[in-house]
Amino acid sequence: MKLCITEKPSVAKDIAQILGADVRRDGYFEGGEYKVTWTFGHLCTLKEPGDYEERWKRWALGVLPMIPARFGIKVIPDKGIEKQFQVIENLISEADEVINCGDAGQEGELIQRWVMQKASVNCPVKRLWISSLTDESIREGFARLQPESDFDNLYHAGLSRAIGDWILGMNATRLYSLKYSSPGNVLSIGRVQTPTLALIVQRHFEIENFKPEDYWELKTLYRGALFNATSGRFKSPEEAEAALEAIKSYPMVIKDVQKKKGREAPPRLFDLTSMQVECNKKWGWTADETLRLIQSLYEKKVTTYPRVDTTYLSEDIYPKVPGILRNMTPYATLTSSILADKLPKSKKVFDNTKVTDHHAIIPTGQSPSVLVGNERQLYHLIALRFIAAFYPDCKFLSTTVLGEVDKTGFKATGKVIEDAGWRIVYDNTQSNDDTKDDENSDDRILPDFTIGESGPHEPSLQKRTTQPPKYYTEGTLLRAMESAGKTVEDEELREAMKENGIGRPSTRAAIIETLFKRKYIYRNRKSIMASQAGIDLISTINEDLLKSAKLTGLWENKLRRIERGDYSASDFIQELKILINEIVINVLSDNSKSKIIVDNTSRGSDKSGGDDSDLKEGNSVKPTKPRAPRTTKFEQVECPICGKGHILKGKTAFGCSRFREGCSLRLSFIDYPESLTPAKLKKILKKK
Structure with a gap:
């Protein structure tokens, strides 16, 4: 019997249907040679301090730091979790092969490994690794199952993360709570x-500490174009007024006109963070809201695996892209033009060196008709970003005009869109980002200027104030x-x-x-x-x-x-x-x-x-007074671990003077009474 373990009941149901395991049992599906069961996310967790040592149950400075000789896991004490774990444990004992079908990421690997470890798997284990939950992707994944050992490093990273969080979280929280807060907080x-x-x-x-400062900018209007003085800001109104008066009676003379052709590539595909940032900017969604929505889109098979940190696709996705675009029928008016020719294969989109476990978030080509509300809105955002990636660059003409009034230099910049390219997808010629203040934007259209021309202008001063960070x-x-x-x-x-x-x-x-x-x-x-x-x-x-x-x-x-x-x-x-x-x-x-x-x-x-x-x-925390320092000297007692440092006496334990260099000696007053003299401590250490 082959046992598949998924991370959610809904995923188990999808996989069971494809494998023909369509008989529902209590906690699993079965059919043919397969049984398919599931976890509910984490069924197991690292043990708590009191599970290792009785003295660690009590919050006390004298027992810190708490570092188990070997970290262990336990089933989370919850009736529903314990019942499902028992189902998995019984199925594992009967299995000839286990297939890890957990989420294809570090956390998913850790969740499944802990369950299999706690349930004592003794048969071969293989890994299903897929980037979407479409039927096609699941079938492809089962056709190329990989050995569990291929993902050992992923598990070790997840385990290190969990243990590292335990070491710092458990110890530092108790340390600071006991040292600086009132009891119970x-x-x-x-x-x-x-x-x-x-x-x-x-x-x-x-x-809070920001001190605003006023400053003045000198500007002038010439032929409908606003020029900025190249001399920069003025810190006093007197200095600014003097500069203004100095140019009033002189004409503007155009000294240089530069026109350069420029290109703007489409925005990158989404990783999770850039998607959360965009949704927060556009609609004010929290990061957690966006994560829950994109996870739902993934489980509804319309988008790929969401918990990714790359904005690239692997090169093996390239042949599949035309099919995905064709299946995105609600967007046919946008996809038809790029499907008419061979799709470009840009390194800004396809790059194997920038992809590890999963590629960027893209549509799967499955119909989004089941989506409503915010889910549909998010899918639309992803779909447009995906389509735009295969459109040509936006082409523009950038113009920089340098002028001079007497000896004061001025500059004006502008940009004209010549070919909208990917911007057509967003149905305007503005950037997909928030538009800038027109006055300071480089996107203004400038009139044609000729080097050497001159004429009257309208100078002015603008008072501004420095702004604090947002x-x-x-x-x-x-x-x-x-x-x-x-x-x-x-x-x-x-x-x-x-x-x-x-x-x-x-x-x-x-x-x-x-x-x-x-x-x-x-x-x-x-x-x-x-x-x-x-x-x-x-x-x-x-x-x-x-x-x-x-x-x-x-x-x-x-x-x-x-x-x-x-x-x-x-x-x-x-x-x-x-x-x-x-x-x-x-x-x-x-x-x-x-x-x-x-x-x-x-x-x-x-x-x-x-x-x-x-x-x-709970309640507010009140201040507590630190104890007076102990000053007893133990310099003559050599550290028995490193052999280089000497003993220090702290408030709850003896330690080594070379603790900053990594010596881990710590002798708690529970085992080594603080009343010990240097001579007695030296004698005890020599015996041990």
């Missing part, structure tokens, strides 16, 4: 969550997460920076929602604002390692390298173990004044923080 810290919050808090202070919207925050906090407009550079982004496309929406849920941020129309709780939390965290977007991006880069097989998962975990040990020692040594933390999460179960844990609402 939680300050939630996460590997991705905290740097994201830090970006929002940083923007809050940039705006608050993040969900769209701009997603872009900031994608580029580790750097504002990047260039598409090529943005593509290159994705490897160092904060989080993954599939998780960023959930991270933002978590920050809302924990009341660290809130919405003010489209703007995302930091709450006082969020501001206080980031102000409390002195460890840059916990809140740096750049460093978190580097961790993300290592996870991607694990996925590719050129970085060790064990090295990544070891780095985080050293890191959390360093953070614990640093925080426990912090003798600064207490900080007022306002928070709305309280301790529920042992899901103490991290990026994926769920916390209950």
Whole structure:
């Protein structure tokens, strides 16, 4: 018997129909040589601290950091989940072969592997890897099933991510909650969550501390065209007025006219982040709303796999594109012209080097007639982007005119569309982006100027004021997460920076929602604002390692390298173990004044923080006073692990002076009483 395990009942039903397993049982389908069952997303999770050691059930500084010798998993304690897991476990025990039909991504791989591991699979396992749920795609996938081992690196990356989040989330959350909050309240810290919050808090202070300054710009109107002075801004009205008076009695003289032909390529195909950004900009949809909608389109078979971070298609998709376009019958008026000739095969669309597991989000060619409301609106957005990708570039003529009034230089720019190209798809000659202010736009049409001509003009001054940075919207925050906090407009550079982004496309929406849920941020129309709780939390965290977007991006880069097989998962975990040990020692040594933390999460179960844990609402957190420092010296006691450092005495444990260099020695006062003298401690260590 071949057992297929999918991630959702709806996917199981689709696969079962194709395989002929059309008899419905309790928790699975069967027919012929196949049985098809399903998970409900995560059935298993990493064990909680108290599952490893009894002393870790109690929140106490003395037991930190909590690092299990070996991480384990358990079935999530829920009656429905436990029942379905039992079904899967029984089916696995009878199977001759298991086919992993989970979502074709890192999270899907982790979900399925944990279930199979917990259920003790002892037969061969193969992997179904598909980019859409159409019948054709499923049949093709079953015709080329791959060995499970081909996806080991993907699993190792997912496992490293989960363990890394556990190490930092569980330990840092308990550490900061116990150190800086009142009993029973939680300050939630996460590997991705905290740097994201830090970006929002940083923007809050940039705006709050911004001091507006007035400035003046000199402009002049000549033959209906507005020219800007090339000398730049004036900082005082007196200086500006003097410049204005100096040119009033002189004519404008045209010194140079340059015309250049330009081309504008179609917008790139969608990855998940760019789609979320576009939907937020156009319709104000949250990242989570867009993710739920595109997931639904995928499950309804009208679009391809959504949780992707590439805007390219693999070259093997090229032969299928004409068929997809022909099947998009509602868009026949737009597709007919490009289907009349051979489709172009541009490197800006098809590039195997830019595609790993999945390609960009595109239509499958299945009819979208079942879609209504926002789903139909989103499909239309994807369809137009896909069609536009095969249209020719937009061609334009760019004009730059340089003039002079006495000795003051002026410049005017304009652009004329000569061939709309892909812009026809959007039924106008404006950019698909928001139109710019006409006065400062390069898209104005200029009259024909001749070098040497001159004539009267109308000079004027415009007073302006410098503006602070804008608050993040969900769209701009997603872009900031994608580029580790750097504002990047260039598409090529943005593509290159994705490897160092904060989080993954599939998780960023959930991270933002978590920050809302924990009341660290809130919405003010489209703007995302930091709450006082969020501001206080980031102000409390002195460890840059916990809140740096750049460093978190580097961790993300290592996870991607694990996925590719050129970085060790064990090295990544070891780095985080050293890191959390360093953070614990640093925080426990912090003798600064207490900080007022306002928070709305309280301790529920042992899901103490991290990026994926769920916390209950509670009361505000009050400040607590740090204990007085201990100053007993232990310099004469050599560290028994590294042999290079000496012993330090902290507030809850003895540690090594070389903890920053990676020495992980930590002797809790529970096992090594703080009353020990240096001589007694040295004697005990020598015996052990």
